[in-house]
Amino acid sequence: MPIRAARVTVDQTVDLVASARDASSHLITNRNATNSVYLGGSNVTDTTGYELKAGESREVYLSGEDQLYAICAAGLSAVLHILKS
Secondary structure: OOOEEEEEEEOOOOEEEEEOOOOEEEEEEEOOOOOOEEEEOOOOOOOOOEEEOOOOEEEEEEOOOOEEEEEOOOOOOEEEEEEEO
């Protein structure tokens, strides 16, 4: 499977940032200098999600119909860089 790259702008609206049709690994990097991004399911909020702080990266393994969503706190935004392999 080829490696694919994407950039996703996340704001205060829940955004789908990664999904898997097959088992796959995603490297999610928050390239923003100051704003955190919160990761989780389709109901993620900035209080319930996993906090990916500015400058941090995390590897996420998705399989089957898994989907990963993201949101920022009200009035903020950030760009996620995503590598899928």
